[in-house]
Amino acid sequence: MSDTLRLFDLAGEDDELRFSPNCWRTRLALAHKGLAVDTVAWRFTEKDAIAPSGQGKVPVLVAGQRWLHESWDIAEYLEDHYPQRPSLFGCAHGRAVARFVNQWASDVLHPAVARCIIADIPPALHAKDREYFRTTREAAFGRSLEAIGAERDAALAALRQTLAPLRGVLARQDFVAGAQPAYADHAVFGAFQWARVLGTPRLAAPDDPVAAWVERMLEAYGGLARAAKCLPAHRM
Amino acid sequence: MSDTLRLFDLAGEDDELRFSPNCWRTRLALAHKGLAVDTVAWRFTEKDAIAPSGQGKVPVLVAGQRWLHESWDIAEYLEDHYPQRPSLFGCAHGRAVARFVNQWASDVLHPAVARCIIADIPPALHAKDREYFRTTREAAFGRSLEAIGAERDAALAALRQTLAPLRGVLARQDFVAGAQPAYADHAVFGAFQWARVLGTPRLAAPDDPVAAWVERMLEAYGGLARAAKCLPAHRM
Numbered sequence: 001m002s003d004t005l006r007l008f009d010l011a012g013e014d015d016e017l018r019f020s021p022n023c024w025r026t027r028l029a030l031a032h033k034g035l036a037v038d039t040v041a042w043r044f045t046e047k048d049a050i051a052p053s054g055q056g057k058v059p060v061l062v063a064g065q066r067w068l069h070e071s072w073d074i075a076e077y078l079e080d081h082y083p084q085r086p087s088l089f090g091c092a093h094g095r096a097v098a099r100f101v102n103q104w105a106s107d108v109l110h111p112a113v114a115r116c117i118i119a120d121i122p123p124a125l126h127a128k129d130r131e132y133f134r135t136t137r138e139a140a141f142g143r144s145l146e147a148i149g150a151e152r153d154a155a156l157a158a159l160r161q162t163l164a165p166l167r168g169v170l171a172r173q174d175f176v177a178g179a180q181p182a183y184a185d186h187a188v189f190g191a192f193q194w195a196r197v198l199g200t201p202r203l204a205a206p207d208d209p210v211a212a213w214v215e216r217m218l219e220a221y222g223g224l225a226r227a228a229k230c231l232p233a234h235r236m
Numbered sequence: 237m238s239d240t241l242r243l244f245d246l247a248g249e250d251d252e253l254r255f256s257p258n259c260w261r262t263r264l265a266l267a268h269k270g271l272a273v274d275t276v277a278w279r280f281t282e283k284d285a286i287a288p289s290g291q292g293k294v295p296v297l298v299a300g301q302r303w304l305h306e307s308w309d310i311a312e313y314l315e316d317h318y319p320q321r322p323s324l325f326g327c328a329h330g331r332a333v334a335r336f337v338n339q340w341a342s343d344v345l346h347p348a349v350a351r352c353i354i355a356d357i358p359p360a361l362h363a364k365d366r367e368y369f370r371t372t373r374e375a376a377f378g379r380s381l382e383a384i385g386a387e388r389d390a391a392l393a394a395l396r397q398t399l400a401p402l403r404g405v406l407a408r409q410d411f412v413a414g415a416q417p418a419y420a421d422h423a424v425f426g427a428f429q430w431a432r433v434l435g436t437p438r439l440a441a442p443d444d445p446v447a448a449w450v451e452r453m454l455e456a457y458g459g460l461a462r463a464a465k466c467l468p469a470h471r472m
Contacts, residue, residue, distance in 0.1 A: 093326025096414030178332030
């Protein structure tokens with residue numbers, strides 16, 4: 001039982017530049033399940049294209065007649081709809097606890113990474129998205145993108161402090177989910193791929209166990225994340 | 237196969253005042269497994285009493301001939317040694333991911349709670365522990381306990397921000413581990429019980445899903461945490 005799967009995936013000016021951390025969660029979850037997917041390059045302002053999902057953000061996964069959104073809800077759908085394929089959560093308890101990791105990544109890690117890379121985003125966007133991005137993000141942060149970008153070094157130092165619990169775990173096991181990656185890893189790794197695609201491949205210091213895990217995640221699923229088109233690496 | 241279990245548990249001037257967040261993790265894990273334990277009131281400066289553990293901090297669990305320490309390692313021991321009793325982790329994946337929650341609680345939550353309550357601790361301690369506590373904690377924070385205590389209101393506001401990922405999870409499920417509490421809950425709840433025993437029962441605002449979860453955790457395991465002796469509630 002395999003529906004045709006179609007993923008609306010945020011893209012930049014370049015169709016191939018796919019940088020959304022939340023879409024990367026879904027890309028990795030699909031790969032984990034061994035499911036093929038057609039991705040559609042989507043831009044922030046193309047709300048009409050995903051209107052059947054009932055909201056205006058990606059990832060949006062179209063599975064047969066169903067329009068799914070929210071990366072966490074998509075992961076739960078994949079787990080429940082494809083139970084015979086490799087599990088994203090291991091067991092009900094693992095699913096519940098993975099939700100905490102996912103929430104930490106969304107609430108704490110994403111804003112901390114955003115402060116490091118947000119100035120890189122507008123030039124990468126499709127021209128029609130730039131004003132939308134600036135207006136919504138400056139409202140969310142309460143400051144100009146340039147003001148945030150000017151504190152990039154301090155933001156990187158703060159991010160590395162934020163990584164403490166991830167670092168503590170990855171000093172003791174290869175993946176957040178244990179010996180092999182699973183959704184708890186996808187949920188966190190999306191933020192690192194976001195930065196990497198936009199030209200900041202090294203958020204974690206080279207001797208940080210987090211950096212070694214990023215390398216393992218880049219290799220996972222046949223090197224899916226490693227193969228992604230990236231802007232040239234700069235700074236940091 | 238039940239060894240006699242003995243837990244060295246941090247106590248205050250009053251033998252019955254048991255406030256260590258890390259010892260509460262172990263108390264709850266033992267209760268989850270349905271294991272009886274003899275607790276021994278222990279003070280910070282009684283290093284000799286736990287020397288067979290090879291280090292100087294509690295919890296220390298003595299299981300037959302084995303001296304175990306570190307709350308996480310004790311939980312893994314209980315899970316592996318009593319596999320037929322209710323699971324602390326659900327599955328291997330659940331155990332790996334619970335480690336992240338445990339690490340977040342230790343690295344992020346405990347320091348944030350400490351900033352709210354540290355001024356309450358010295359008066360509660362046994363007289364022989366007070367100088368040890370002040371010296372070690374002032375070195376760790378780089379400031380006097382009084383200076384930290386003077387910023388209690390700001391510390392509480394910061395703590396409530398720190399609770400964001402926990403709040404997001406508990407808005408959607410009753411326990412961190414899902415429908416029932418397990419070690420991911422014990423790992424986090426220890427910090428709330430620490431504050432409660434020392435007279436700060438309400439770290440989370442009354443309308444916060446975290447506050448409702450604290451109440452559920454107080455009722456769990458026959459009301460074990462609810463029954464603990466506490467200092468009179470004050471402030472906050």
